[in-house]
Amino acid sequence: MISKQLNDQITRIGPGSDAGMVLRHYWQPAALIEELDHGDKVPVNLLGERLALVRGANNQLILATRIATIDEPATHYPASKDILIDTLGPTYPVAERKGILFAYLGKQKTPPAFPNFDCFRAPDSHVFAFKGLWQCNWLQALEVGIDPAHASFLHRFLEDENPAEGYGKQFRDKAEGTNMPITQVLREYPRPDITVDETKFGLKITALRHMDHGLTHVRITNQIFPQAICIPMSREMIITQWHVPVDDETCYWYTMFTSFAKPVDKALMRAQRLKEHSLPTYAPLKNRANDYHYNPQEQATQTYTGMGLDINVHDQWAVEGMGRVQDRTQEHLGRSDKAIIRYRRMLRAAIAAAAAGNVSDLPMLGPEAADITGPVSNDAIADTHLWQDISRNADMTRRAHCSWDATV
Amino acid sequence: MNAQNDWRVIATTEQLNVARPVLAVTLDNRPYVLFRDDTGSLGLIGRHCPHRGADLLYGRLEDNGLRCPFHGWHFDRTGQCMEQPAEPEGSKMYTQIKVPMIQVREIGGEIQALISQSEALQ
Structure with missing residues (x-):
C-alpha cells in the first residue's frame, strides 16, 4: 500500500506534474x-x-x-x-x-539521443508498429508488463493451440529447444522465481520456472525507462511497447514488433489487429462497455478470463478493471511484484533528480544512450544448472543469423 | 436486530439462478460482488482484488470461492484469501489478506445485506 499523495505523484502526468516532468525528458x-x-x-x-x-x-x-x-x-x-x-x-x-x-x-x-535498440536499428522491413487505446492511467498499464507472474494465470489457456498457427501472436510459439508450447509451460509452472537487475536502460527482469526433469524455463523481459517494456513474443520476434498517457485516465500502447531473421508480414500483422480495433482512435472493439465479450462458458473450459484468445484483451481487462487510476492505497504487493516495486523506486528517484535539476542522473539522457543495444528479451528452456549460458546462447544464435546488425 | 443496523434488499434469489451465480452490487457508492459458493452459501465481498485492484466480477467461480483471473488469488465467501498460487511455496502472506465482507441472508426469494449505520454514513 502507498499513500494517496504518493499514488498521485507517480501517476499524474499533466504539465507541471512530477511524473509528467520525468516523461517529458524522453x-x-x-x-x-x-x-x-x-x-x-x-x-x-x-x-x-x-x-x-x-x-x-x-x-x-x-x-x-x-x-x-x-x-x-x-x-x-x-x-x-x-x-x-x-x-x-x-x-x-x-x-x-x-x-x-x-x-x-x-x-x-x-x-535525447534514441538508444540503439533492436526496434530502432532493424531495417523497416523487419519492424511493424501498431497502437491501441486503454481507458486507464499509464502506470497500471506499464506495471502489468513488468509482472512476469500474471502470464501463468491471466493468459492461461486451458487447452493449447497448434504453435504452427500462432504467427504474430504472443505465447503461441514453442519454447526454444522443446516441443512444449509456452502456454503449457506458463500453465504448469505458475510460481516464477523472479530477479530484477538495474541496467543502463532500466530493469532486466528474469523469471525462472523450474520444471520437472532438471529443466528450467527462463524468460527475460525488460523495463525501458521511463515507460516501455521489451519482451519476447516468439522465437522470431520481440515486442517493444510504450504506455503513453493521453491524460491521467487514458493511455495508448504503442508497440514495435521486431523480427530477427525474416521480414515481418506487416499485412497479416495489421489485418489481425485492425480486426480488433476501430479507427481513428484505435479503440479496442472488446471493451468495458460490452463486458469484453466475457463468456462464462469459455472461462470454465478454454481461457482463464473467458474473454477470447487475444492476450491484449486480457491485459486490457486487468488494467481497466482497476478503475481509471488504480487506488494503490488498497493494494497488497507480493513477491511476484518485485519488478513493480523496483520500478517505482526508480521513478521516484528520477522525479527527485529532475526536480533538483540533475537531469544527467536520469537513465539514458546522456550521449551514451546512443550506444545502448538490445535489450535481450528471450524465452528458453535449459538444464537448470546451465540456464544462464543456454538462455544467452539462444539469443546470441538468433542474433548471429539475422540479416541486420543485431550484435549486443 | 441491532437498532444501529438494517437489512437492505440487494438482489433476488431468481437473479442468482444462473449457471454462474455472480452479481455486481453497489452499496453506498462502494462496489461489491455477490456470489454463491459450492455449498450454496452466499458471499458479498469487495469487488476489487486486494492485490492490484483487478475486478472480481469477472472472477473464476471455483474451489468453493471466487478466484481472481489476474494472479489466481482465491477468496472464500467471507472475503478471506485462501490461496496465492503465484507466491513462493510455503508463503503465508495469504492469511493476512482479506477483502471487505458484508453479511447477507436469503429470505423469501430476497437477498439482503446487513448495512451498519456507520457504513451507510461514510
Whole structure:
C-alpha cells in the first residue's frame, strides 16, 4: 500500500506534474505514421496536452498546440479542417522511427539521443508498429508488463493451440529447444522465481520456472525507462511497447514488433489487429462497455478470463478493471511484484533528480544512450544448472543469423 | 436486530439462478460482488482484488470461492484469501489478506445485506 499523495505523484502526468516532468525528458510516441493520411493537420492528445501534427519550417513535422474546449473527450479526433492551431502555444519537435512519430515535450534545448535498440536499428522491413487505446492511467498499464507472474494465470489457456498457427501472436510459439508450447509451460509452472537487475536502460527482469526433469524455463523481459517494456513474443520476434498517457485516465500502447531473421508480414500483422480495433482512435472493439465479450462458458473450459484468445484483451481487462487510476492505497504487493516495486523506486528517484535539476542522473539522457543495444528479451528452456549460458546462447544464435546488425 | 443496523434488499434469489451465480452490487457508492459458493452459501465481498485492484466480477467461480483471473488469488465467501498460487511455496502472506465482507441472508426469494449505520454514513 502507498499513500494517496504518493499514488498521485507517480501517476499524474499533466504539465507541471512530477511524473509528467520525468516523461517529458524522453521521446514520446505521439502517432502512427499512417495517421498522416488524416490530412495536413492530425490531432494528437498527449500528456494532457491538446496538440496537432503540422508541417513547420522546411516542411518538417512538428507538434503544435491546438485550440480545444475544456470538456473535449480524451481521444477527441477532429477532422483536419476543424483543427485550429494556437499560435501562442508551445510547439515540439517530432522524429519518425519505424512507423511511429515520436515527440519531445521537454524543456532541454536538445532532445535525447534514441538508444540503439533492436526496434530502432532493424531495417523497416523487419519492424511493424501498431497502437491501441486503454481507458486507464499509464502506470497500471506499464506495471502489468513488468509482472512476469500474471502470464501463468491471466493468459492461461486451458487447452493449447497448434504453435504452427500462432504467427504474430504472443505465447503461441514453442519454447526454444522443446516441443512444449509456452502456454503449457506458463500453465504448469505458475510460481516464477523472479530477479530484477538495474541496467543502463532500466530493469532486466528474469523469471525462472523450474520444471520437472532438471529443466528450467527462463524468460527475460525488460523495463525501458521511463515507460516501455521489451519482451519476447516468439522465437522470431520481440515486442517493444510504450504506455503513453493521453491524460491521467487514458493511455495508448504503442508497440514495435521486431523480427530477427525474416521480414515481418506487416499485412497479416495489421489485418489481425485492425480486426480488433476501430479507427481513428484505435479503440479496442472488446471493451468495458460490452463486458469484453466475457463468456462464462469459455472461462470454465478454454481461457482463464473467458474473454477470447487475444492476450491484449486480457491485459486490457486487468488494467481497466482497476478503475481509471488504480487506488494503490488498497493494494497488497507480493513477491511476484518485485519488478513493480523496483520500478517505482526508480521513478521516484528520477522525479527527485529532475526536480533538483540533475537531469544527467536520469537513465539514458546522456550521449551514451546512443550506444545502448538490445535489450535481450528471450524465452528458453535449459538444464537448470546451465540456464544462464543456454538462455544467452539462444539469443546470441538468433542474433548471429539475422540479416541486420543485431550484435549486443 | 441491532437498532444501529438494517437489512437492505440487494438482489433476488431468481437473479442468482444462473449457471454462474455472480452479481455486481453497489452499496453506498462502494462496489461489491455477490456470489454463491459450492455449498450454496452466499458471499458479498469487495469487488476489487486486494492485490492490484483487478475486478472480481469477472472472477473464476471455483474451489468453493471466487478466484481472481489476474494472479489466481482465491477468496472464500467471507472475503478471506485462501490461496496465492503465484507466491513462493510455503508463503503465508495469504492469511493476512482479506477483502471487505458484508453479511447477507436469503429470505423469501430476497437477498439482503446487513448495512451498519456507520457504513451507510461514510
